Each structure stands twice: as C-alpha cells, then as structure tokens.
Amino acid sequence: MSNESKRPARGCLFIVSAPSGAGKTTLCRRLIDISPNLRHSVSFTTRPMRAGEREGVDYFFVDAEKFSRMIAAGAFAEWAEVHGNRYGTAINTLEQWLESGYDVLLDIDIQGAGQLRANLAAGEGVFVFILPPDLAELRRRLEGRGTDAPEVIERRIANAQGEIQASSGYDYVVVNDDFETALNELKSIIIAERCRATRVLPALADSFSIHV
Template structure:
C-alpha cells in the first residue's frame, strides 16, 4: 500500500486571537484540559513577569537583546510588538509537537496570526469577541491591573483589531464563558473529524490507497 500524497499524521495548528480583556487566555487554559492531545505553545516575550506568572509556563521571559537575537536567527514562526512589548512563537516548538502528532494551540494577537496564515495554510483560526465595547471596558477596569491610560489604549486597539475577525475561520462571542468554551470545544472536535485529518489514521485500517 502506498501512502496518499498530501496526507500526513501531523498535528493541527489552532490559532486563537482576541482583543485584550475578552477572555481569550482563560479560554485557552481551559481548553487544553479538555483535549489530551492539545498542547498550548508558550510564547517568548520581553515584557516583565506579572505576579503569579512562571517562566516557561506562562511565557518564556527574555531580554530585548535575546529576543532580537532570535529574530535575527529566524527562530520565530511569528513575532510581533504588542502594547510596547515583543512576543514570539518559536518554530521548533510548533514543529516538534506537530511532528509528534500533537495538536498545538496558539494564543496570539492579530499580527502574529496574519504571519502564520501565510505559512500554515491548514491552520484553524479562531477569533474571540466581547459582547460589545462597553462590556470590554467593564472587564478591563474590573481586572484592576491597568492604569486608565492603558485601558484607553487597549480599547483603541480593540477598535482596530475587531474588524480583522473577517479573516478568521470561526468567530466566538464570549458573552457567557461556559457557552464560549463549549463553542471552542465544538470547533476543535469538528476539525479533528475532517476527512484529511482522519485519513492518516483510517488509511491503514481500511487499506484505502491500495
């Protein structure tokens, strides 16, 4: 039996983007507990570590010079500057997991997603939206971590980011968290049932390509 061209058992790349304060990070943390084969990519960043965060778990916290060296070495699948700090996803992280057959979840901004869309054309892109900008402001203020001018900048960025949702495969409005989580779960489940993703497993069982 010969293998079918273009069929590969490599893992699927799931890219999730959203304006700050929409609940994206919490959704991503919950979804990896639901799917045993889903791995969340840990980004590199130049921003300072926040209370409760752990290096290598929440982010790899590196100096601006280390980040610049990685950019020069073309070590990133994508990178971007967001709110004055740099964030990037290492190519090696994605490829090691995908080659092992694991699905990979990326929690990244629209700039990084746009870069990945050019190189990972079989990736699945999901955009999380707030119910509206009034609710988004309420959530940002409720966090109690940002100064008023920072909140205003995040709202302004949200106005710029939200129109980019038209370039994504799926849209989820995070009005009710559990409902949003169920929708994200449904998307990942459905994508796992796509013919092209099922064939590597089923081809040998049913001798599909003899």
C-alpha cells in the first residue's frame, strides 16, 4: 500500500509561535523542506515586503483596505495586529490542505494562536512554541539581522518577555539553541502526532475491521 493511500482522511494542523528573532521562520521553512506531507499555510499581511521575500511564498502582501475587507467578509481563521502590521490566515487555505489529508504548518504569533485555540474543535490543532536560549541571545539575533532600528529592537525585546509567558499554554516547547537539534525536535513532534491512534486508526478501520 502506498503512503498516499495511508494518508488520514483529514490532515493535522500544527501551530508554531515564537518571539521575533527566535528563529521560528527558518526552522519552519527547513521543516517544510524535509517533510513531504507537510504544507505551509501562507498568511496575508499588511507588512511591507522585505528583501528576498516573494509574493505567495513568504506572505500574500495586501494593503490595509483589502485586509479590512477580508475581515468583514469572515475570510480569516485568525488574524492579529503585531508590531503595527496585520497578519491573517485564510480559512480556505487551511481547509483545502486539511481536507485533502495533508498536514498544515502555521507560523503565527500568540494572538492568532489564541484565536485558533478558542475556535478549533477539541484536539484539532497541535501548538508548538519556539524559545531562544535566553533574552541576551534573542537581542543578539535581532541586532544581527540588520533590518530593524534600535527602537524597534527594544520594542521587540519588551514584547518578547510577555510573549514568552504564553508558552506555558502550548503543547510543546522547543528551545532553539542549536539549530539542528531544534529542527530534529520539531520533526519528532510531527512524527509523533502523525502516529496518534486517533489519527491513524480511522484511516485503517476498513482494512482491520476496527471500530473507531
């Protein structure tokens, strides 16, 4: 039997959050590269495009007016304003992948994660928080990016302290001290969740006459 035929009827939704500078985006991109059944849900944002980013790959870049229209139309599964910019996940994007049996990775802030936690059915989402080893290292990474003014970095550090407090509400916490170790831990979470009995057995019920 092929891996395609073993795919559960509905995919699993993985929600990953972190303070800015913790390395979440890089980890998520690499995780997508090495996980064949995992799809990245591209968010909409009003933030300006940064150097090296691509439309429809990193984000869907829209103006504030279009974003507001999408909110009014109920197009978002979650949305939030972060550092003065809005970010949102389109419901259609999620449902297309999940209903096709693919797992979906959402790289979102704690506000959006909180909305999803409140709105999703019990057990629907797996919530993972990425931590830096400490605040000093977080500052070093933010300064090393060379994309933010000093006052923006200070705001991000201040926000990070509050965001980190939210990590206790997540299912898993991964400390991104060594990149490869953190990546392996994330991959292990994906594998473990794919092997949950509640996800695997329904797809095999007919083959083994299992009542689930």
